[in-house]
Amino acid sequence: MKVRRSERLVDMTQYLLEHPHTLIPLPFFAKRYNSAKSSISEDLGIIKRTFSLRNRGILETIPGAAGGVRFIPEISETQARVIVNELCERLSEKNRLLPGGYVYLSDLLGEPELLRKVGQIIAAKYKDQKIDAVMTVATKGVPIAQAVSYQLNVPFVIVRRDSKITEGSTVSVNYVSGSSQRIEKMELSKRSLKKGSRVLVVDDFMKGGGTVNGMKGLIEEFEAELVGITVFAESNFSGCRVIDEYHSLLCVEEVDVQTKTISVIPGTYFNK
Amino acid sequence: MKVRRSERLVDMTQYLLEHPHTLIPLPFFAKRYNSAKSSISEDLGIIKRTFSLRNRGILETIPGAAGGVRFIPEISETQARVIVNELCERLSEKNRLLPGGYVYLSDLLGEPELLRKVGQIIAAKYKDQKIDAVMTVATKGVPIAQAVSYQLNVPFVIVRRDSKITEGSTVSVNYVSGSSQRIEKMELSKRSLKKGSRVLVVDDFMKGGGTVNGMKGLIEEFEAELVGITVFAESNFSGCRVIDEYHSLLCVEEVDVQTKTISVIPGTYFNK
DSSP states (O other): OOOOHHHHHHHHHHHHHHSTTOOBOHHHHHHHHTOOHHHHHHHHHHHHHHHHHTTOEEEEEEOSTTOEEEEEEOOOHHHHHHHHHHHHHHHTOGGGEETTTEEOOTTGGGOHHHHHHHHHHHHHHTTTSOOOEEEEETTTTHHHHHHHHHHHTOOEEEEBSSOOGGGOSEEEEEEEOTTTOOEEEEEEEGGGSOTTOEEEEEEEEESSSHHHHHHHHHHHHTTOEEEEEEEEEEEOOSSOOSOOSOEEEEEEEEEETTTTEEEEEEOGGGOO | OOOOHHHHHHHHHHHHHHSTTOOBOHHHHHHHHTOOHHHHHHHHHHHHHHHHHTTOEEEEEEOSTTOEEEEEEOOOHHHHHHHHHHHHHHHTOGGGEETTTEEOOTTGGGOHHHHHHHHHHHHHHTTTSOOOEEEEETTTTHHHHHHHHHHHTOOEEEEBSSOOGGGOSEEEEEEEOTTTOOEEEEEEEGGGSOTTOEEEEEEEEESSSHHHHHHHHHHHHTTOEEEEEEEEEEEOOSSOOSOOSOEEEEEEEEEETTTTEEEEEEOGGGOO
16 A cells, blocks of 8 residues: 555654664665655655754765665754753753862763764764764763764774673773873773774763773774764863864863862864 | 645654653644644644554643643564564574673674664553663663663663762662672762652663662662663573563573574563
8 A cells, every 4th residue: 555645754754863874775665655766756855855954964865776865964063052052051060070070970971862962963073974883981981872873873882991701802902091190901892893994982071081092092903993083071181182183072171179160161073 | 934744744753753752732843833733733643643553652642731742652562573583593693602601792782773672672661651760780781771761761870880980979789699699789879860760770681680689779779669670681590580570672591602502582571
């Protein structure tokens, strides 16, 4: 039975949103709805226009026999700025200040709506690049990695500081923790990353950049390639940072333990 | 400017999918599209029918002044069975067998499409219950918790075995690891769970049930309430399990280190 346009639009929208960055051949939809390819093309035109009007993403059409349609999630700079400004306010809340000048983030990194938006913002930065995997370090980086992975539709891998028997053989590197200058160790399951993979590194917080630098080392050990680095928040570190090319959504500029004030501004994400 | 039906359908579908389990008043959509409430009602009827036909979920309409529409993600038993059967096959792959009879899962727990489906399957079990938070233990439970949290649209909290300075004050419990009979400790940031919260516990793997039992203890310490327990996989443990009420998607029935065979069947999820 033929499916009506209105129903096709609802189902196709859902299908496209759940399969971002994936080439879907037109015959797939034609068969799914028992409809002519010309009708499917018209539907896709409507969806394309709506996504574009609402700044939700690009619907790329690839012509030819091997062609099809591909949904690339996007977010406008204006929308991203609104979200980042809201996050600045939330991060500046007095009660987030922990002993030692640390900032409490765990509640934010457990909110699904916030994570979805953060995933959209970070993924948008890399939408035109080929990425095979998202890498992060346990534990607090995981929600960020998963959120980005959902948008780019590529797997994420978790680097650990403690080896577990359930990871099988691992490859490990030593790295210097940028802020404390201690030597630490991190490892990744050997089978989790293929040689030549193009890797995006994400993390929740960057101080001296030691952890991110460790991940760079691991990527080299795996003979993989680093595509970029984006962290949820960075702190305005006075010393020498071991990482120079990265993006951050937020920047904790100053923490005053006396007056319990945290000053947070947008990070380097919007820099041209 | 008025927005046409076709465009409304695309945008509403997207909006509803990104806001599951959330009551959205009709005037919100009427304003968003500059359209009459009667048109919006008709749109919602189309979306409701399509979601229902495709077994994608229920669109609940609540009449009256305080009413609106709420999308409740679902998955049919048939669809869930197909996914679980596929997972049984993947889990039985010979090269997953690790020394000590452990099964390698980390790759599966990093695949966005699989996680999305696992989230849908687990969330569907609790769709009629009030849930305030999803709880899991670091590290491998996190992807499951986040996937479920996306579907239920409630936050997730991460219990840790190692205390971190970035968690602030914590509440800790001791628990007996079911399989090794050792006493271990786990803790949760004090501010992460409110008194009286209704909590769903999820984890990647359950052997003796000690870890899950530890989380039950923590829930009591927080004066919160346990709604249910679902694990991605359980192993057919021969000893006495310390947990009796739970669901599992998969059950590792037998592991033969000699012949390198892993036998996996669907878990208790489908039991009536």
